[in-house]
Amino acid sequence: MKTAFLIFALLASNAFAALQTVTLSVPTMSCASCPVTVKAALSKVAGVSTVKSDLAKRQTTVVYDDAKTDLAALSRATANAGFPSAPVTASK
Numbered sequence: 001m002k003t004a005f006l007i008f009a010l011l012a013s014n015a016f017a018a019l020q021t022v023t024l025s026v027p028t029m030s031c032a033s034c035p036v037t038v039k040a041a042l043s044k045v046a047g048v049s050t051v052k053s054d055l056a057k058r059q060t061t062v063v064y065d066d067a068k069t070d071l072a073a074l075s076r077a078t079a080n081a082g083f084p085s086a087p088v089t090a091s092k
């Protein structure tokens with residue numbers, strides 16, 4: 001029963017794996033070089049395809065493959081670079 005569920009979950013996650021777009025609020029971005037650091041950190045995460053930072057809004061929009069990474073990993077990446085972040089919106 002458990003194994004069957006696991007196999008189903010694996011199949012389902014592959015079938016529905018898709019690019020996700022999330023906007024992260026990065027409140028500590030304060031100068032022109034901050035978004036560069038944030039972008040570099042996010043770009044290193046496997047599965048991330050596009051990173052766009054908006055310094056004025058202190059937000060970064062990330063396009064990622066949800067089969068390879070997740071929101072927690074993205075937040076961890078920015079936090080490790082010195083910029084804690086939190087999702088503003090998440091859409092499919």
Ligand SMILES: [Cu+2]
Pocket residue numbers: 029030031032033034035
């Ligand atoms: Cu800065």
